[in-house]
Amino acid sequence: MRKLLLFLSIFILLLTTTPLSVLAYNHGDRSRRDVIKERVENRREKVKENIEERRDAAKDRIESRREALKNKLGEFKDRNKAQIAARISEALNKINDNRVAAMTRHLNRIEDILARVEEKAADAKADGKDVSTVETEIADAKRAIETAATALTTQAANDYTLVITDETTVREEAKEMRDKLHSDLKAVHDLVVAARHATGEALRALYAIVGKGDSENEE
DSSP states (O other), X not given: OHHHHHHHHHHHHHHHHSOOOOOOOOXXXXXXXXXXXXXXXXXXXXXXXXXXXXXXXXXXXXXXXXXXXXXXXXXXXXXXXXXXXXXXXXXHHHHHHXXXXXXXXXXXXXXXXHHHHHHHHHHHHHTTOOOHXXXXXXXXXXXXXXXXXXXXXXXHTOOOOOOOSOTTTHHHHHHHHHHHHHHHHHHHHHHHHHHXXXXXXXXXXXXXXXXXXHHHHHO
């Protein structure tokens, strides 16, 4: 029990200062663990399917925008400016893909930790402890994770291909698209951070229950 408390204490510190690490399982009800794991895997598979569906639905629109950009850049007298604009357009979409992938991985780690908290809370409840506060925090964290996952699904299908009016406005229009990407990514990132915070609160609530039990055992 002391080792578990020490590990949870260290993790709480890491939660507020560094990226989340994986919280190890204790020996517990294997069937409960499998149920939670299956639920998490099913949700991730559903998210993956939703992303693919959204990208497929937007495929024609994206191709049309990219073809329009190619035609517009072909009219530029300044070929160097046209090449720069093309690279910027491609880079913006690449940045979005990379950031969405990174945030998805981070959200998955957060969800893994919450699954372990949920398992340990169930174990504590089976031992007769009052885990109602932990269960409330877990429910809040689940909602936060779902909200972040939905936002990531939407963000993954967004297209940041430049929409150019003419050669004289390309600089301003590229800046507008860059700023839009930054704003969109920040909004999603804030939701992932909120999910991380909510999971941290669930972990702290669990720590309080486990800590109280340990004190009673020592007495």
